[in-house]
Amino acid sequence: MKNTSLCYIEKDGRYLMLHRTRKQNDENHDKWIGIGGKFEAGESPEDCMLREVREETGLSLGSWRFRGIVTFVSDEWGTEYMHLFTADSFTGALCPCDEGELEWVEKERIPSLPIWEGDRIFLRLLEEEANFFSLKLCYKGDKLVRAVLDGREELL
Numbered sequence: 001m002k003n004t005s006l007c008y009i010e011k012d013g014r015y016l017m018l019h020r021t022r023k024q025n026d027e028n029h030d031k032w033i034g035i036g037g038k039f040e041a042g043e044s045p046e047d048c049m050l051r052e053v054r055e056e057t058g059l060s061l062g063s064w065r066f067r068g069i070v071t072f073v074s075d076e077w078g079t080e081y082m083h084l085f086t087a088d089s090f091t092g093a094l095c096p097c098d099e100g101e102l103e104w105v106e107k108e109r110i111p112s113l114p115i116w117e118g119d120r121i122f123l124r125l126l127e128e129e130a131n132f133f134s135l136k137l138c139y140k141g142d143k144l145v146r147a148v149l150d151g152r153e154e155l156l
Contacts, residue, residue, distance in 0.1 A: 005049035006036035007085040014104040021100040027077045032113040045083035057102060058095030061087045068133040070122055075140050086126060117144035121155060
């Protein structure tokens, strides 16, 4: 199992998205995702998120919200606990990212991009200003086969 943090940085109705095109053996290859990565030893979810944002974008966040935990269960990639954040205040200038291309994308356009099917669910929860949530997403290959919100509500 791995622990990760992911942040959707917002500006003017857009999220900063990373089109993952450069990393070898990447379960997110060719997908568009938020900014984040794996925990390092001793890091909290916030520590990881702030470090990954700085490393991948050059930005320093001024304010953020911890929005939920997403548990990914995959027959190919194992289990991942992703700590999900949003942010709306930052300083600095974007720098090139060695994992892919960074782009400010209008929120309405994101569902039409190549993203994971389950990402559509948590992005909707973010837009609906849902309370802190736990979302379990189960995949067989690239296909979402089960989605459970807060351990109770089957979403598929």
